[in-house]
Amino acid sequence: MGVEAIWPELVALLGDRVTRAEAERGAHGGSESYFEPMLPDAVAYPATTEEVSALVKLCAGAGVPVIGWGAGTSLEGQAQAPSGGVTVDFRHMNRVLSISQGDLTARVQPGITREELNEELRATGLFFPVDPGANASVGGMAGTRASGTTAVRYGTMRDNVMALEVVLADGRVIRTGSQARKSAAGYDLTGLFVGSEGTLGLITELTLRLHGQPEAVTAAVCGFDTIRDAVQAVTETIQMGIPMARIEFVDHATVEVFNAQSGAGMAEMPHLMVEFHGSPSAVEEQARSFGEIAADHGGHGFVWAADAQERRALWTLRHNAYWAIVAARPGTRAVVTDICVPISRLAEAVEATQADLEAKGIRGPILGHVGDGNFHVILQFDPSSPTELEEVKAASHRMVDLALRLGGTVTGEHGIGIGKLGFMDREHGDGWAVMAAIKQAMDPGRILNPGKIVP
Structure with missing residues (x-):
């Protein structure tokens, strides 16, 4: 059976929030990377966990694949539909459900993007730190275990997702984790779903760890004659325990694009881009210590950006690097x-x-x-x-x-x-077979994002 067999039930469930229109299917069949389009048979836009559960039950009964969709920014074809099926777009499930300032947590729906979340948090003095560059949805970020420029200080999604609500392959709804900071109660199911790329369940709610907005922030760029010099400066900085919030590397080819596309005026050599968070005195001390280490490794041409607008311009360069490089x-x-x-x-x-x-x-x-x-x-x-x-x-x-x-x-x-499926056996050996066994136990009909992660 296919989507056609359950189409009347899908329409009864979602009305005009489910479609087989070519344009909608096409918009959910591509990726940011090189893969050819792989279109779903239909696209659904649920608004509640109950609707997701009912949709999955219908699809499970007909053997129809179900693929989760956030912002569509994945780079390895995670959200494409090689076997057709129904793509579940979470754009209507994009609310902040609650914020606990005392616990430094927020409960959110999966369709909210990281920028939307931080806009909601701005008045609280808190922020969500995981920054993969793209304005991805937090549900998608959890699914791919995203990280990004701030992971060196704040960790990845694995470190910042405390609990989940998940719809399983048979439509059951479970909750994993809690709002407590630690637990020794059984298997870490939250960790199992974070990074599972929608192959074990559809995330419909997340409890996220928040952090206090730093009192002071400063950033800088500096050039190095060689890649090795730049990387060795980073290694020594980490070994010295200097708490950097971000430390990014760009090679000379990337700098050339920055200069051509944005008039950055950077010397065309490898550069480090760094940022420090903390109290004014701590930030000043951290920046000075890093400057000394960088100078010892040949770093020069320091440009410091303490002003918020200058910092935004600096990190906008880094976040837009992919598009600038392709456009060049x-x-x-x-x-x-x-x-x-x-x-x-x-x-x-x-x-x-x-x-x-x-x-x-x-x-x-x-x-x-x-x-x-x-x-x-x-x-x-x-x-x-x-x-x-x-x-x-x-x-x-x-x-x-x-x-x-x-x-x-x-x-x-x-x-x-899809892109790196062929390498899993080499990295994990028999561990990959264990992953396949977990998938088989949780999704025996193989309807959840088939063709990804496991064979």
């Missing part, structure tokens, strides 16, 4: 990939990746979250050339080989989806 070579697309290695091997990994790309003549600006050993490469190709696509995919595969050889992981934050 009109008509291209990109395989956007990431790996994560132990920090002690980071310089080696970045240098080896850069050397490989130069040897193969592939344009691939490098940038990343050097504070936790995670970096990204934007591998550009001409979509009209199958040869170029295969060359950049091969380069991405060599990055995976490198990460595993250095004791790292095939992805630090982009996730598995």
